[in-house]
Amino acid sequence: MQQTLDAQKIRTLIARGKLKDTLFSALGILCLGIGLLVIFALVADMVIKGADRFSLDFFLNFASRRATQAGILSAWVGSLLVMLVTALTAVPLGVAAGLYLEEYAKRNWLTEIIEINITNLAAVPSIVYGLLSLGIFVYTFGLGQSILAAGLTLALLILPIVIVATREAIRAIPAMIREGSMAMGATRWQTCRYHIVPYAMPGILTGVIIGLARAIGETAPIITIGALTFIAFLPPLPFSAQPDGTTAGLFDWVMSPFTVMPIQIFNWTSRPDPAFEVNAAAAGFVLMAMVLTMNGIAIWLRYRLRKNIKW
16 A cells, blocks of 8 residues: 555656646747747848848948938948958967967966956956057057957957857867877877867857857947948958059058948937938848858858768
8 A cells, every 4th residue: 555655656746747847848938939039020120121222232332321322331341351350360369379278278376367367358348348459459559440450359359259169169079089199199289280179170160150240240349449430432452553543552451441330230220310220220131141141151160070070
């Protein structure tokens, strides 16, 4: 009799546990559905509102005081160039710093302080980086309101993210790979160069894309260093003829004034004319498409890299 009662209690507890699991799963699905519905509604509203402006002229026209003639040429070109400088600066420095901290640095109080500061810097508001860059890059180094200053500012912003992602990706690599490499006579650098970094690259790419996706949508640090809200020209092409009769150098474009997509959207949404809201909606969808494209490229690269890795 006692065994029967105990079995019934166990079955009752199991049934209650299954019921709680079912209710929790249903609640999770409900929350997920609500979130996806809100996102879909916002994106659909943005697409419907800006559908009239999706044309080739919208991508090839400069900003204008007339809403129907305004375009995003200088904004999307500026965003791509700023992201190029940001990636070329933050990715090598971030990966090298993460690799050094994880594979070379000694475990002492100085390393712990550096690690704590890097983790804290990832949560610092972006406006702080803008003020820091205004004092260092714009005034101290004399870079002015240029693409180079903006790229370095955003590089500082995403550098902690890249470092943390690199370290986490390296930690996920089994220790037997390091031990096997060194047992075959490889140096620490050869082990990192031919084994650690290639195997960690999918995780590193994840952190890089997350950082760049954050950087491409930032407005506060770019406004702080003096990005233009209205610009009707493009940076000079390398070795192209200029209006003053000179020839542009290979890197003259990095010192050119600029604007970016978030600032262009902010400029249009602050206009009293409702027609500019249509332009802002279209530009917002283009910015979202750029971010999704970056994430799609990262997913494809991760898939290719993981496919080629043989443990």
